[in-house]
Amino acid sequence: MTISNQRNIHPPLFFNNIHLSETDTHKHLGLIFHHSLSWHTHILHLHQKVMTKINRLRSFSNSLPRHSLLTIYKTNILPIFDYGSIIYDNCSDSDKHLLDKAQLSAAKIILGCLKTTSSSDVLLDLNLKTLIHRREISILRYFSKIIFRLVPCPLPLNLFRSFGEFVPYTLRHNLDVQIPLFKKSLAFNFFLRKACSLWNSLPLEIKSSPSHPNFMNRLMSYYHVAKQNTHHLLGVNPRLTSVRCMLRLAHSPLNINKKSYRTCVCGDIETEIHLFFYCNFHVAARAILFNRVYNIVTYNISPEFFV
Ligand SMILES: [Zn+2]
Numbered sequence: 537m538t539i540s541n542q543r544n545i546h547p548p549l550f551f552n553n554i555h556l557s558e559t560d561t562h563k564h565l566g567l568i569f570h571h572s573l574s575w576h577t578h579i580l581h582l583h584q585k586v587m588t589k590i591n592r593l594r595s596f597s598n599s600l601p602r603h604s605l606l607t608i609y610k611t612n613i614l615p616i617f618d619y620g621s622i623i624y625d626n627c628s629d630s631d632k633h634l635l636d637k638a639q640l641s642a643a644k645i646i647l648g649c650l651k652t653t654s655s656s657d658v659l660l661d662l663n664l665k666t667l668i669h670r671r672e673i674s675i676l677r678y679f680s681k682i683i684f685r686l687v688p689c690p691l692p693l694n695l696f697r698s699f700g701e702f703v704p705y706t707l708r709h710n711l712d713v714q715i716p717l718f719k720k721s722l723a724f725n726f727f728l729r730k731a732c733s734l735w736n737s738l739p740l741e742i743k744s745s746p747s748h749p750n751f752m753n754r755l756m757s758y759y760h761v762a763k764q765n766t767h768h769l770l771g772v773n774p775r776l777t778s779v780r781c782m783l784r785l786a787h788s789p790l791n792i793n794k795k796s797y798r799t800c801v802c803g804d805i806e807t808e809i810h811l812f813f814y815c816n817f818h819v820a821a822r823a824i825l826f827n828r829v830y831n832i833v834t835y836n837i838s839p840e841f842f843v
Contacts, residue, residue: 537562537571567620575627582616582624583634589613590642597645602769602777605646606662613642621671622678626725635667646769648778653787661768661785669759672734676755679731683713684748712736712743783808 537559538546549556561577562569568578589612593605600608617635643658644651659666665673681687715732735743742758745751768784771777782788791798791806800806802816811818812825 537569539571539573565620567623575624576631578624579627579631579634583638586613586616586635586638586642589616590638590645593642594645597648598774601772601774602646602648602781606769609642609646617667618670618674621667622675622727625671625675625727625730632668639664639667647781647785648774649781649785650787650789653782653785657785657787661781665759673755673759675727675731676734676738677752679728679735680745680748680751680755683735684751686748 546558560571568581570577593608593613596608597605617639640655640658643655643662643664644653647653647658647661649658678687682689713732713735715729715736738755739758742751742754745754768780769777771780779788786808787793788808790808790811791800792808798805800810800815800817804810804814806815812822
């Protein structure tokens with residue numbers, strides 16, 4: 537593989553009198569480099585790899601509890617997205633969208649919700665961050681290690697010194713770093729350039745962290761990374777858990793969620809409240825439900841409680 541703007545510049549190569557053919561891509565440490573420096577081939581390979589695992593997850597979706605599916609996703613699929621993400625982050629928007637779609641389809645399988653459910657609601661319900669935020673956190677984590685001299689810097693450190701080193705007096709932007717200038721437009725989305733921009737956009741209290749662990753704690757609270765609380769996924773019966781999820785996300789097969797014909801067969805608007813408390817067509821099922829709930833819940837439930 538030759539990386540160059542010119543064509544046919546390399547002389548033919550022979551090994552044991554066998555002509556070595558030129559390739560367009562080269563795989564190195566799990567990352568596929570293309571001679572045009574595009575990440576499209578790598579993203580396609582990544583997508584295919586991830587979708588194979590997601591389809592396997594789909595085959596378990598009716599037999600395993602929802603929280604187990606989430607654990608499988610976090611331990612087997614998310615690390616594939618994360619590996620080398622700070623390097624391939626400068627891929628095209630369509631490539632990023634392809635990966636986002638893969639994560640979303642996995643999230644919907646885990647929840648067992650309808651395909652048309654809002655993507656933000658699905659990720660929020662699972663306490664999952666978007667892949668864009670995951671990559672930004674990874675970039676800032678690595679950049680913080682560079683700033684605190686915990687890892688070697690791939691470029692001379694004087695390329696992105698903080699403004700405080702140039703200016704003798706205290707300014708609001710003293711902790712900002714100087715974004716390195718590159719002659720080629722190809723380097724516009726280069727890791728260090730993006731890392732410097734992300735760093736400069738952080739609030740002052742995060743940039744002034746005294747150590748790397750302290751920086752990460754403040755960064756995580758800045759990105760609203762709450763402790764993983766997925767108790768609502770607990771439940772042995774996957775089907776019941778997915779029905780609960782559809783009702784919770786207000787995106788169920790009930791007519792209220794349809795664009796037209798939102799009424800029940802009894803004539804009222806078919807909302808969750810109507811279905812559980814008022815509809816005359818479900819009296820027998822309601823009696824069974826209330827008897828079961830009565831044995832679990834100790835206080836009185838009124839329909840207004842759910843409004
Ligand atoms: Zn009704």
